[in-house]
Amino acid sequence: MREKESAAAAAPEVKEAAVHRGSFDEKAVAGSYESLTRLLIEKELTIATMESCTGGEIATLLTNTEGASAVFRGALIVYCNEAKISLGIPEEVIRENGVYSPETAAAMAEQCRSRFSTTLSVGVTGTFGNADPANADSIPGEVYFAIASGEGTTCYHCTVPFFSARSLAKRYLAEVIATELREELDIFQRSL
Numbered sequence: 001m002r003e004k005e006s007a008a009a010a011a012p013e014v015k016e017a018a019v020h021r022g023s024f025d026e027k028a029v030a031g032s033y034e035s036l037t038r039l040l041i042e043k044e045l046t047i048a049t050m051e052s053c054t055g056g057e058i059a060t061l062l063t064n065t066e067g068a069s070a071v072f073r074g075a076l077i078v079y080c081n082e083a084k085i086s087l088g089i090p091e092e093v094i095r096e097n098g099v100y101s102p103e104t105a106a107a108m109a110e111q112c113r114s115r116f117s118t119t120l121s122v123g124v125t126g127t128f129g130n131a132d133p134a135n136a137d138s139i140p141g142e143v144y145f146a147i148a149s150g151e152g153t154t155c156y157h158c159t160v161p162f163f164s165a166r167s168l169a170k171r172y173l174a175e176v177i178a179t180e181l182r183e184e185l186d187i188f189q190r191s192l
Contacts, residue, residue, distance in 0.1 A: 014102045014144070017158040018179045026168060029175045033061035036178055039185065040071040048073040048116035050087070050108040052099075052125040053143060055079070057170040058177060073116040078108070081135070087111065098137030100125055102144045102155035109148035120184065121148045122177060128160060128169040145177055147184045151191055156180055 040047060049058045059075035062068055078084045081099050085091050088111040089104065097103040108123025126143025141162065146155045158176050163169045 011097075012102050012106050012146075012153065012155045014155045014157050017145070017156040017176045018183075024168075024172055024175070026171050029171050029178070030061065030064060032175060032178045034065045036181060037062050037065035037068050037071065039182075041065075041067050043185070043189065044071070045120060045185070045188075046071050046073050046116075046118040047120045047122070048075060048112050048118045049122045049124075050076045050078060050112035051122075052078055052084070052108075053128055054124050054170050054173060057174045058122060058124070061174055061178075073118050076112060076115075084108065088115065099135050100127060100132075100137045100139070100142065100144060102146065102157070105144040105146040106148070106153045106155050109146035109153055113148045119149060120181070120188070122146070122181070123148070124173070124177065126158075126160070126173075128166055129162075143173055145173075145180075147181060149184065149188050151188060154180075154184060 051058055056075055056077050062072050076087055078087055081094055089107045093103050093107045105123045105125050109121045112123055113121035122145060124145040127138045127140050129140055131140055132138035141160045143158045143160055144155060146153050158173060160169050160173050
C-alpha cells in the first residue's frame, strides 16, 4: 500500500526492506548503482536524495556513473534536526514521531522530490553505531528510508548489522536501498 497523505497525517505503512543474508560484498555495491543509474538514464527518469545517516553515500554512488548528470538532480545532507527543519521537514513531524521514524523519512523524500522536481527521490534517517544523545528515539542500527514518486511514498525499515567501520554500514544500507529502488522503478514503469 502506498501512503498518499501528508507525512504528518496517518502513520504510513512500513515495509521491511530486503536485507542481505550471508556475506555482504562491499565492492558489488558500486556495480549495482552503476546499473541502476544506467537504467534511470535509459528510462529518462530523474532522482534526488535527502540523506542523514548515509551522509551522501547514495548520491555519491548514483553519480559515479558517466552520464549521471542527465538524471541526478541533487542531494541534501541533513545530519541534525535543525537542518531537516530548515529544508522543509515539518518540525511537528519530528516532534510527534521522532527524527528516526517512517514519518520523517517520508517527509524527507517528499520534500526532496518537490524541491528538485524529480521522478523519484529517497529520504533516509537512522542511527549507526552509538545512540544519538540528542534524540531519544535513536536505536543503533535502526534505519527508516522512503522512496517518493508520482505514485506516492513507500516507507521501509531496515536493521543494519554492526560493522567495524561506519563506511561499511553506509555501503550496506545503500545496497538495501538500491534493491528497493529497483522494485519501485518496476512498479512506477508499470503504472505509466
